[in-house]
Amino acid sequence: MSAPTLADFEDAAAALRGIIAQTPLDKSQHLSEILGAPVHLKLENLQRTGSFKIRGATYRLSRLTAAERARGVVAASAGNHAQGVALAAQQLGIPATIFMPLGVPVPKLLATRGYGADVVLEGATVETPLRLAAEFAERTGAVLIHPFDHRDVLVGQVPARAPVGVGIGGGGLIAGVAAAVKARAAAEGRTVRVIGVQAENSAAYPASLAAGVPLEVATTPTIADGIAVARPGDIPFEIIKDLVDEVVTVSEDDIARALLVLLERAKQVVEPAGAVGVAAILAGKVHASGPTVTLLSGGNIDPLLLQRVVAHGLAASGRYMTLQIPLPDRPGQLARVSELLAQAGANVIEVLHTRHGQGLQISEVILQLSVETRGEDHRAHVLDTLVAAGFAPRVAAD
Numbered sequence: 001m002s003a004p005t006l007a008d009f010e011d012a013a014a015a016l017r018g019i020i021a022q023t024p025l026d027k028s029q030h031l032s033e034i035l036g037a038p039v040h041l042k043l044e045n046l047q048r049t050g051s052f053k054i055r056g057a058t059y060r061l062s063r064l065t066a067a068e069r070a071r072g073v074v075a076a077s078a079g080n081h082a083q084g085v086a087l088a089a090q091q092l093g094i095p096a097t098i099f100m101p102l103g104v105p106v107p108k109l110l111a112t113r114g115y116g117a118d119v120v121l122e123g124a125t126v127e128t129p130l131r132l133a134a135e136f137a138e139r140t141g142a143v144l145i146h147p148f149d150h151r152d153v154l155v156g157q158v159p160a161r162a163p164v165g166v167g168i169g170g171g172g173l174i175a176g177v178a179a180a181v182k183a184r185a186a187a188e189g190r191t192v193r194v195i196g197v198q199a200e201n202s203a204a205y206p207a208s209l210a211a212g213v214p215l216e217v218a219t220t221p222t223i224a225d226g227i228a229v230a231r232p233g234d235i236p237f238e239i240i241k242d243l244v245d246e247v248v249t250v251s252e253d254d255i256a257r258a259l260l261v262l263l264e265r266a267k268q269v270v271e272p273a274g275a276v277g278v279a280a281i282l283a284g285k286v287h288a289s290g291p292t293v294t295l296l297s298g299g300n301i302d303p304l305l306l307q308r309v310v311a312h313g314l315a316a317s318g319r320y321m322t323l324q325i326p327l328p329d330r331p332g333q334l335a336r337v338s339e340l341l342a343q344a345g346a347n348v349i350e351v352l353h354t355r356h357g358q359g360l361q362i363s364e365v366i367l368q369l370s371v372e373t374r375g376e377d378h379r380a381h382v383l384d385t386l387v388a389a390g391f392a393p394r395v396a397a398d
Helices: 006-016 029-035 053-062 066-071 080-092 106-114 127-140 151-156 172-187 205-211 234-243 252-266 272-282 303-316 333-344 376-388
Strands: 025-027 039-043 073-076 096-100 118-121 165-167 195-199 246-250 292-296 320-328 347-354 364-372 394-396
Touching: 006 053, 006 151, 006 172, 029 039, 029 252, 029 272, 053 080, 053 151, 073 080, 073 127, 080 096, 080 106, 096 106, 096 127, 106 118, 151 172, 151 234, 165 172, 165 272, 172 234, 195 205, 195 272, 205 234, 205 246, 246 252, 246 272, 252 272, 252 303, 272 292, 303 320, 320 333, 320 376, 333 347, 333 364, 333 376
Parallel strands: 039 292, 073 096, 096 118, 165 195, 165 292, 195 246
Antiparallel strands: 025 039, 320 364, 320 394, 347 364
């Protein structure tokens, strides 16, 4: 398939005008200082349904014929595409069935049902719902609305001011972005680089691009569930291999740090998949000398997950740790540890003092403390202070 043209994107934008929100482009001084170049955030987390996905879903459904609309639509998604299809179908009066994995975040599930779709929960990952949706379409005649492997979805979901640092799942968003910004740049006589970012636990594109064909890869769980796709889409892949300049990966710690930075410095609530572009900047995976735009693609994060991710992000940034310290079971030990922590400037959040634990001698106890620190250097200073006083602290996994 040839890449969409600038006229294709302009037609889609005109069709969506008044339906989707025109989300802001916000400069981040903090990220600009880290990158050494101006960094702007495209705030699609503020879009209707909380994600860019409403764009492609609405454009795709708006182009269905009357006969196709009468048959209804079916889709599969871990959440954002589901909400986009459900709302677009509701607005257009089209029956919608959505297949979602069993572990879908509760807010995304409730929102999809709230938009009037019939939701079917099945499978541990999005691969099972994708298969079941295709079978449902074959069996009932409903139109399958693929989350990324269709030209209309690809064209429709590109923001008007497209970013150049974009997360990748199946590839529909970045394929559209690359085609749009490269065409615009060519028309204006300039060049632009487009960088894709994947969670390293679910990164199908590096291996696929190296092989020259879409490959299915083994994935492991990632907090960035919205881009956890085991195989690139055929249509996006053909565009990405020609137009995307680089694909990098980020770790779970990188993503958690990015969410924390966005909360504290940009005042934005973003889901993990929507923060991978920022994660790449923080991890030093992006190098730029001119203005850089990264897309915050969605803000649909479960509050309980947000709580865990913030704690993980604090730990990954050296600002929070849980210590386990074996102590002799005699008076004064807890007071001594508390005194040392106060001298080191650490803030104790929680304390557990127990005589029960594997490997403890009868005369020993374990002191477990959750401690707030001011960064990696201060964290190291706190540990050194305890060691110098004769204690053997161990940092527990968060």
